[in-house]
Amino acid sequence: MRTVKHALLIARKDLAVELRTKESLNAAGAFAIVILVLFSFAFDPGPEEVREIGGGLLWLVFLFAGALVFNRSFARELPNDCLDTLLASPLSAGSLLVGKAFANFVMLLAIDLVSLVVFGIFFNVNWTRHVWELGVVFALGTWGISILGAVFGALTVDLRLRELMLPVIIYPLLIPLLIAAIELTKLLLSNGPPSPSDFLWAKMLIVFDVVFTALALALADTILVN
Amino acid sequence: MREKIAIGLSVVAAALLAYNLYQMFMVLPDEALQGAIYRILFFHAPAAMVGMVGYFVALAFSVLYLTGKNFLYDSLAASVIEVSLVFSIINLVTGSLWGRIIWGIWWTWDARLTSALVCVLIFFGYLMMRRAVDEPTQRARLSSALCIFGCVDVVIVYKSIDWFRTQHPGPVLDFRTGGGKMDPAMANIFWLNFLAILLMAIALVLVRTRQESTAREIDSLRRLAHAAA
């Protein structure tokens, strides 16, 4: 319980800092919109094609914009030895990690929603029919991205090539999550009836999130070492 | 001592390979359905198996490092992953060439191929990351964490792509076309070749581990020189 309280404390701090400057949010949001514009030139999809590729498009946008967010999550603690202070504090490594992941999660979710709205406008897609289910899928997928982003952001915080390395390391690890999220998003955007395999995808999302969150908490003391 | 073992293993592997190659080309007939090209299987499949096994052996070494903090385990993990990566690449390349003849395509996104590719990507990232970190303790810590996450992910990747691809059926994919039963003479050579490749891999791992230890020795001597000067 204390871990959760501490995690929320860290998350609130990060979000407060971010809301004051809005540097990551603005950059990631702008990037997401630019990618959507580029996609419309690259694929120029008609309504049928949008139903087919829309899910994939959206999640690629989330991934690329997300890289900008989780790149900053631990790096912003480097100036003035803030990271050392956090590690020396009574906060457990697990709560620090989950707190950072939660802050990433909230920011990414905001970007997701903005991207969804812009996507709906650019490609004439009605996403309001299953908006709550879509929200759940977004939340589960985004949590997976956030927790892995936090773990590897922490591990690579003082590497000189961090911005290059982080996407290269994280994206292959995220492939199962992406497949599941894309399939579910495609289903929810196309308004078709759910098939049994779609429940498999939902299970996959949950399993991925649970397994990697558990792994992150188990290895938290290794990942965040003073 | 380690060098002698490595040399010994290489010699045995070379002898086995020579024997197998002779058997493959001079004794075994062409396969009924596939023609001559089935012989690639004798390298393709063992390379894949050695690669896969290697990643999980590296997982064990990574966990051992995290519990014991002995750098030898970190060196072993990195060496095993590097050698496994080489064999995984051989797996992909030979498989692609085989597929071009048998299926008419260079590549397809089925479960096995895609998860093999994802493996290569994950562990290539592992090696790249090791090169980006200079400090040995940080490098070992990072590598162990990435190896653990990577191996857990490989299992999930395989299952998920299996599901994904069975929804979108592709060409019937089993390189053991013929239903999975190999002629006993071929099976013999297959397992002998697997042994040869395994021994070769172990020899390479021993050499590579030795190099990692040397690199650490150089690093510590340098620090000593800097401190004393």
Place this chain on the structure above:
Amino acid sequence: MDARNFTFMFYGFLAAWLIVLLYVIALARRGARLKKELDEVKKITGQIEQHADRS
């Protein structure tokens, strides 16, 4: 068709052996470089120890 079959089989074997060969050469070069570096650093630390002994 048969000729192509044989050609690709040949390419397959060539690819496999080439990759192994390239890796072994890379290992050998890395080994030689490490040995040279080790000798250099041992020389430097040897010199420092001699200086320390003298003074």
